[in-house]
Amino acid sequence: MITTRMLKSGFKTAWSHKLRATFMIASVMIGIASLTVIISLGKGTQEEVLSRVKKFFSATTINVMSGRVRMQGTHAKMDPTTTLKLSDIEDIAARIKTIVSWDAGQVELDKSASFNGQNAIVSLHGHMPSAEAVWNLVITEGRFFTKAENDGTARVAVIAPDVRKELFGDSGPIGRQIGIEGVPFQVIGTIAPRGPDPHGMSQDDQIIIPLNTMLKRTVNLDYVIAAKFIVTDKHAVNSAAEQITQILRERHRINTDEGDDFTVITPQAVNDMIRRATRVFNLYLPMLSVVFLIIGALIVANLMLLSVSERMKEIGLRKAVGAKSKDIQLQFLIEASSITLFAGSVGFAAGALLLLPITKMIDVPYTISWSVMLFCLAASSFIGIAAGFIPARRAAVLQPVESLR
């Protein structure tokens, strides 16, 4: 009962000093708004990258890349070697019992494809027949190639939407002969759009041909660039990844003091890499806005102190008519935190609005979460209480006779 009366009275006096309240609100608002923007942008970027990557690295997959993969910012830098052979991959698949399916591939970028005078720059991918299932490819027309076609180095191709559009326009591609770097291939299927890969590159400019055909007839190589294994369940991932490493080191005759000439990527490792790469967004920038918040808190504390000395008479009067020390203390805490809580709400709203144009500009999904809002509100009321504490103490210990004079 007494507390509700005091709450009402506290709110009233907090707002009766408009200019001071405005300054306090502004100082906290800026900090909270920047925190909102930064946390949401960080989360948005991370989620965007994670969701892109999740399509590639579902929980039961292990990817093996040839050479060492290093992270540079949010991008993986690859440095492929010529040592990863198809036989390595086949051996792994045969020896590890938890592997249920697998694919291996080779890639050549910027290859030319032609049909009937139409040309397209494509990325040429060689895959195993199992790639359709391993990569969740959606066949829109025709079919994927078979084991027999791969074994027999058949010149058959499955094309992605952009290639189809550039070479065939509206006409049907199935059964047509196209030229890839001058070599004739028969189109046997088309696949649905897949969007960008984890590096942000389009996958819709691909032509997929049997790996054997690619290695023996097109690029004349005997190694692959990457392989993907799918294991029985996610608990099998780590031990399978360890075994893959062992088998490859063994087969590549790598001494114990030498590093791997390949990279095994588990979903956990990918997550860790992304979190490390986005740390600047998710740790350092929020720290910067916490500094803003601390400055805001100092301003609030300062203005509240000023308010205490300005309002000696009011404090004395309140004490004379029966306010106890804790009542006065509570009043100043309520004043400070009601102002900062309001400022926090406004700051959050301002940040949420500001995010609209920013996310549009840098092409990141607009995400704003309840947890961010709750955090902002909690932070701003905490600031109020922390910043109001010393002024409130000072007001509370004033003697009524001293302050009434």
Place this chain on the structure above:
Amino acid sequence: MIEINDVSKSYKRDHAPEVKALDNVSLRIAKGEFAAVVGPSGSGKTTLMNIIGLLDVPDSGSYKLNGKETSELDIDELAELRNKQIGFVFQQFHLLPKTTAKENVELPLVYSDRTKITGLAEEALAMVGLRERMSHTPEELSGGQQQKVAIARALVNNPEIILADEPTGNLDSKSGEDIMEIFRDLNSNGRTIILITHDKKIASYANRTFVIVDGTITEEKR
């Protein structure tokens, strides 16, 4: 009701000798009396008022309010006692600026443990004849009206004692008389009034007059 025995109070200021504001003062005021404490400035009358009003505690001596010794109470117990038993009227009115008359009058109720408080402020304002001004702020009221609001505030919690420190000091003589009439009415309704003033004419409204000079008190016989 008020029993003060041998109360002394000294103030020590920086770089100045100790000042003995009250020197073995004894004073008894019964329920329903209208008493004035008269003295020139620096005589210790404000110190006496602070002690009677429980705003300050004596260095030595005893003060019993309604038979209860107060010199042992801590500051929160004193605050509660002030809230329940004493209404203050100050020379400077001490109204909260930009706050309506009604809200000013309600201030003691904010700190009261009463459960039902609706209507009390209006009632108190009606007693001083300012009911229709209850939504005015101090800035919109004359000095006399402001002091009436302050009296309503002193009355709102229905205390037994009204303690008024130079209540007419900032008012013209006409408003001053109005205010003193209100005190006289309150007293005739049974309330104990203690008036602190330097003005003998104002003191003449009271039934008893104490004179304080250099920290010692004597009752003026009539």
